Amino acid sequence: MGDAPLNVGMEPREQFLMPDLQAGALGWLLSHRLLGALTHGNLRRARAFFTLSASMKNGKKRWLP
């Protein structure tokens, strides 16, 4: 089963040469941009926005704006 491509507007060769961390960070930023747009728009259907991160390990939970 194939995965959906990451489209960051780069040349295919440049994108192919990106290391995993760089590609991952770009994908993360794109997703945050999209999810942020959803939460700041008029999407009343988005009930919650969690961050479960390193701070969660200490029993803390932080809500994003």
Add this chain to the structure above:
Amino acid sequence: MPGKEEIERDPQWLPHRVDMQTRCMKFLYIERVALAPQFLADLNPAQSLDEAWLPLSDVAAMQPKAGPINFIFHTAFCRSTLLVRALEIEGVCAGLSEPGIFASLVNVGEPAHGLVKPVLDLLSRPFSTDEAVFVKPKNHANMLIPALLDARRDAKVILMTSELETFLGSIISGGLLGGGGAETSILS
């Protein structure tokens, strides 16, 4: 070989992949009890009890008994799999983790847009009366979110993410496609 009517009626027939060359959609038969422990995108015919192909025109014409559908959208490595598995409560709601059909719809692109609503209606078929469905698409399909929300305006959404540092740490430990990252480790 099941007929179109049987696939339309039984929610255990999950849409799995689109083939634009043959203009058909692949369905896999997955029993309800087998939903929770696995990423549906990784299923292959050997792991499903049966498989079937239907013409896209038949899929688009389907009018299944759709039920409530809710989404978990996420940025990966943020415990979204843990949540969808926690929401897999028989008789209350079904948690579908990363159905393969979403990546397929993204890969096909514009020609598949007319299939989004029929696919969501098929995925939302309740497994029992009044049962809701939670669907967690793979984060690779996040670009499909606007189309998904437009197709099912009744859907509720949970958005999940993690800090970039934690995310990158998960890639280092588990690879970009997961397998040994944060989600796997907390579930194992």
